[in-house]
Amino acid sequence: xxxIVTIGEILVEIMATTFGDGFLEPQPLIGPFPSGAPAIFIxxxxxxxxAAAIVSAVGDxxxxxxxxxRLKRDGVDxxxxxxxxxxxxxSAFVRYxxxxxxxxxxxxxxxxxxxxxxxxxxxxxxxGAAHLHVMGSGLPMPAVHGMVSTAIPALKERGGSVSxxxxxxxxxxxxxxxxxxxxRVLAATDLFxxxxxxxxxxxxxxxxxxxxxxxxxxxVREIVLKRGKAGASHFDRNGRTDMPGFAVEExxxxxxxxxxxxxxxxxxxxxxxxxxxxxxxxAAGARTVTIKxxxxxxxxxxxxxxxxxxxxVRSP
Ligand code: ATP
Numbered sequence: 001x002x003x004i005v006t007i008g009e010i011l012v013e014i015m016a017t018t019f020g021d022g023f024l025e026p027q028p029l030i031g032p033f034p035s036g037a038p039a040i041f042i043x044x045x046x047x048x049x050x051a052a053a054i055v056s057a058v059g060d061x062x063x064x065x066x067x068x069x070r071l072k073r074d075g076v077d078x079x080x081x082x083x084x085x086x087x088x089x090x091s092a093f094v095r096y097x098x099x100x101x102x103x104x105x106x107x108x109x110x111x112x113x114x115x116x117x118x119x120x121x122x123x124x125x126x127x128g129a130a131h132l133h134v135m136g137s138g139l140p141m142p143a144v145h146g147m148v149s150t151a152i153p154a155l156k157e158r159g160g161s162v163s164x165x166x167x168x169x170x171x172x173x174x175x176x177x178x179x180x181x182x183x184r185v186l187a188a189t190d191l192f193x194x195x196x197x198x199x200x201x202x203x204x205x206x207x208x209x210x211x212x213x214x215x216x217x218x219x220v221r222e223i224v225l226k227r228g229k230a231g232a233s234h235f236d237r238n239g240r241t242d243m244p245g246f247a248v249e250e251x252x253x254x255x256x257x258x259x260x261x262x263x264x265x266x267x268x269x270x271x272x273x274x275x276x277x278x279x280x281x282x283a284a285g286a287r288t289v290t291i292k293x294x295x296x297x298x299x300x301x302x303x304x305x306x307x308x309x310x311x312x313v314r315s316p
Contacts, residue, residue: 006054139172
């Protein structure tokens with residue numbers, strides 16, 4: 001069985017335990033929690049028992065070790081995570097405001113995640129991949145972009161597949177070079193995983209049906225639109241499948257999209273149908289938002305089955 005591989009940042013998140021507008025006074029914190037969208041994604045793949053690997057870099061510090069140990073525990077191959085002597089693993093401090101929005105302080109500028117490089121270990125892991133999951137957030141980094149650009153044609157050549165979670169800031173689409181990079185990945189994408197507005201932004205359409213039609217026209221085989229608490233919709237040439245979300249109390253939304261995407265992908269690769277895969281993916285996303293810490297809510301199949309057995313589906 002070939003591996004599902006992703007490339008991108010690993011960091012820790014440290015959370016304020018009280019609501020408020022930021023970090024302008026000393027306050028109680030919890031963490032560090034393992035984090036980084038690609039790391040959460042691949043941890044979820046590993047937990048579901050699929051072969052998984054990540055290409056990344058961490059510092060030679062406790063934050064790096066915390067992440068490496070967690071990923072290893074959950075079955076992820078970390079042989080292509082470079083431990084950089086003298087570099088620090090990045091961190092993000094987050095505090096929720098009462099309205100659900102978040103205030104961040106990032107310590108990422110000179111962090112190990114910005115020094116991800118095309119090492120021999122990375123080449124070896126990418127060379128053995130059966131599936132590559134691309135995250136738009138990493139593409140502005142030249143080394144990440146370079147590895148993605150090289151890996152995709154080789155992967156396609158040997159019958160592999162690509163999923164793409166845009167996970168981008170709108171500025172990136174306005175920059176012509178950024179837009180071109182995203183479009184090249186999109187052209188090779190088998191499974192596209194946008195959330196909300198990203199679908200419209202990418203398709204350059206003002207309406208969902210037109211956006212879906214335009215993307216399927218470009219060769220994207222499957223699109224799964226993430227709709228937050230409303231669940232998700234799947235589109236392909238044969239039509240559309242909607243799946244309502246589960247009714248849960250949201251404690252921490254970070255990571256929902258990544259655990260959702262990983263779960264949908266693994267379910268499909270394990271041969272489950274579209275509806276069943278969407279249900280498991282919704283369960284993974286919903287479970288993630290009920291647990292504090294971005295990677296703390298990733299799930300095994302046993303945890304998803306138990307969650308589904310006890311959960312209520314939101315009425316559409
Ligand atoms: P993020 O960027 O926060 O990781 P996203 O914007 O990529 O997430 P969302 O649509 O917010 O994606 O969430 C992904 C999936 O997680 C949803 O499709 C849904 O299945 C589940 N989910 C998210 N929020 C909730 C919620 N409040 N209640 C139930 N399910 C949720």
